[in-house]
Amino acid sequence: MLEISDLHRQFNGRPVLQALSMQLQPGEYVAITGESGVGKSTLLNLIAGLDRPDSGRLALDGADYAGLDENALTRLRRDKLGFVFQAFHILPHLTLRQNVVLPLWLKGQDGAAANRQAERLLDAVGLADRAESWPRELSGGEMQRVAIARALVHEPRLVLADEPTGNLDPTNAAKVLALLTESIRASGAMGILVTHSPEAAKSADRVLHLTSEGLVG
Numbered sequence: 544m545l546e547i548s549d550l551h552r553q554f555n556g557r558p559v560l561q562a563l564s565m566q567l568q569p570g571e572y573v574a575i576t577g578e579s580g581v582g583k584s585t586l587l588n589l590i591a592g593l594d595r596p597d598s599g600r601l602a603l604d605g606a607d608y609a610g611l612d613e614n615a616l617t618r619l620r621r622d623k624l625g626f627v628f629q630a631f632h633i634l635p636h637l638t639l640r641q642n643v644v645l646p647l648w649l650k651g652q653d654g655a656a657a658n659r660q661a662e663r664l665l666d667a668v669g670l671a672d673r674a675e676s677w678p679r680e681l682s683g684g685e686m687q688r689v690a691i692a693r694a695l696v697h698e699p700r701l702v703l704a705d706e707p708t709g710n711l712d713p714t715n716a717a718k719v720l721a722l723l724t725e726s727i728r729a730s731g732a733m734g735i736l737v738t739h740s741p742e743a744a745k746s747a748d749r750v751l752h753l754t755s756e757g758l759v760g
């Protein structure tokens with residue numbers, strides 16, 4: 544379960560998030576929409592433990608972020624979170640299979656089972672036959688699909704997706720959204736999708752609008 548209560552974050556004296564609260568239950572997948580600059584990425588960064596709030600509580604499966612040092616937050620990201628961000632950080636010197644298997648390596652899982660899991664995810668995003676390709680050989684949309692396979696390969700507790708269908712044509716966008724939804728539901732994980740696209744938002748269980756007043760459902 545993800546618990547956020549009374550979260551505040553300001554930059555240079557300008558409040559961005561004020562008294563923001565929300566909860567996500569296992570298996571729940573929400574979309575967050577809102578005007579540019581309202582604080583969606585700020586919220587994702589706080590949930591990812593990449594930034595600290597000025598006040599308020601964040602807890603994932605009972606672990607309060609306030610009690611976690613930087614090393615513990617790094618472990619939380621590696622073990623429990625899956626990221627699909629706009630800058631998707633595919634490593635150029637690794638093949639697609641190696642890029643996708645990386646989160647498993649980082650958790651200490653390697654060998655045949657890890658490779659099979661990576662292949663299963665590449666297959667799910669329609670890139671099974673490209674496992675040995677290099678990132679430079681891919682289009683932008685193909686890279687995005689690799690990023691999604693990599694975000695899900697270690698079956699994270701919480702998937703954070705920021706405009707995951709931004710570069711994709713409608714067919715591939717639908718595939719990617721279906722994969723996100725299915726993976727989250729199948730593993731009882733939680734998902735947060737930040738998007739400007741009403742189509743993408745529809746794939747979630749509920750849509751929350753972030754405004755300067757907070758989250759409205």
Ligand SMILES: Nc1ncnc2c1ncn2[C@@H]1O[C@H](COP(=O)(O)OP(=O)(O)OP(=O)(O)O)[C@@H](O)[C@H]1O
Nearest residue numbers: 554555559577578579580581582583584585586739
């Ligand atoms: N590190 C920072 N330092 C100063 N200001 C920041 C910082 N991060 C975010 N902001 C400001 O906080 C506000 C919210 O930014 P954020 O990126 O969260 O918006 P967003 O809702 O994700 O926007 P978009 O839809 O355009 O991506 C913006 O005004 C931004 O300039």
